[in-house]
Amino acid sequence: MDAVDFQLDQPGRRRIVVAMSGGVDSSVVAALAQASGAETIGVTLQLYDHGEATGRTGACCAGRDIRDARAVCDRLGIAHYVFDHESAFRRDVVDHFADEYMAGRTPIPCVQCNMGPKFTDLFQLARDLGADCLATGHYVRRVVEADGSALYRGADPARDQSYFLFATTRDQLDFLRFPLGGLPKARVRELAAEMGLAVAAKPDSQDICFVPDGDYAGLVRKLRPEAATGGDIVDLAGRKLGEHRGIVNYTVGQRRGLEIGGQAEPLYVVRVEADARRVVVGPRAALAVAAARLEDLNRLGPMDGPLTAKVRSMAKPVAARLLGDRLVFDAPEYGVSPGQAAVLYAGDHVLGGGWIAETEAALAAA
Missing domain, CATH: 2.40.30.10 (Translation factors)
Structure with missing residues (x-):
């Protein structure tokens, strides 16, 4: 099995808390931490309704994925704790997601999740548990340089997740460890199989965890019924070209679904004017x-x-x-x-x- 240096300063007692989503990446991190000789504790945040998520695939932090994380910890012989953070996740991530769409913007909930429940809350939990570090399954690299910890892209460009971790602070980087940052995903799956982890062939999560069917607009309409209010589709000069069924259905750069015929060239969404409930379209050059x-x-x-x-x-x-x-x-x-x-x-x-x-x-x- 690949050896991983978790760069722990304590020569004696060492304790690693691993953020576990129930997927193959965090499961391998837990196994690597345990193999390093440190006391290892798996922690999972339940982020949305356990009942609704039971048996659902392509998600994380609920239902079957919590059971998978617990099974991995049982296999490794390490402790596993589940903390209910559903209320905070709903407030800081899901509601923010809906509000951003209502404001005509295109949100990135994965960054909001990392900035909130996954890092801020997990950091406190890890420190409360007396951990020397918090390890995650993200594909990025932490490098200790002369002026402190620095963040680098993951070695596998197809898996690099640095875009979603840009808001990580220097203080957080000092406490974080990313043992998969130098590995390709194929090797991670091999490690999971070598260690006998049942999640070795588990598919990666797809789309946004709390929108597994990919219907973002449907979720926003459920949370904010006013999202279905229609309005005008106009060109760059403000001339009305058609009507829409809610700005939540449109993002900058979108071409499909405009339902505007008779135009000399393809039209794209150039901007969304939320206050006026207008969708402004134009040629590709306007993007x-x-x-x-x-x-x-x-x-x-x-x-x-x-x-x-x-x-x-x-x-x-x-x-x-x-x-x-x-x-x-x-x-x-x-x-x-x-x-x-x-x-x-x-x-x-x-x-x-x-x-x-x-x-x-x-x-x-x-």
Whole structure:
């Protein structure tokens, strides 16, 4: 089995708390921690209704996944605790998700979850349990440098999760460990099989854990009935082209579902004006963005030199500069949406990032 250095400072008593979702990644982390000789404790946060999630696949932190986490801990002979954080998760993640859509923005609940229940709450739990560190199954790397802990992309580019962890603070990095950051996913599954873990072939979670069917708009309508209120679809000049059935059904860059015929060229959602309940559409060229204003910037490294920026989880990093709170792209960038995050890098080094508050169209800037 691969040896992993958890970089624990205590030469004697050592205790590792592992955040366990019930999936293969966190299960392997628990096994690696136990194999290191440290006392290992598995902790799972129940984040939404256990009854509704029972038997559901492609989720985490509820139902079958809690049972899987407990079974792994039993197999390893380590303690496992489940803490009910459903109320906090509903308030900080699910309600925020619905409110962001209602405001015409495109939210990233996985980042909100990491900023709230998964890190803030788990940190306190781990410290209350007397842990030397909190280990997770994220595919990122923590590197101890001269000025402290730094965050780097995962070695496997197909699994790198640094975009979702940009808001991690330096203090949190000092306490966190990411033992899978240098491994490809295929090797992690091999390790799970070698260690006899029943989750070795368990599918990865898909979509957002609390929206397993992918119907984001349906969830928002359930939580915020006013989301079904219709309005106008207009062009860039404000001319009405059609009507919509609620702004929650539209995000920047969307082409399908506009139901507008007779146009000379394909139209895309350029922006969503929540107060007026208007969806503004235009040609693809209108999606080009020259710059974006960022809010709540988290700094993990120097941002005053050349850098690259990633504005969506699946986007490629592009060259940019940060001038105050203004992220200026070297070339027009597409798919930049308020509510998403802009994560900044120098090579593989994660410099931090912020939330996209508003954008500047390249056409207007030209």
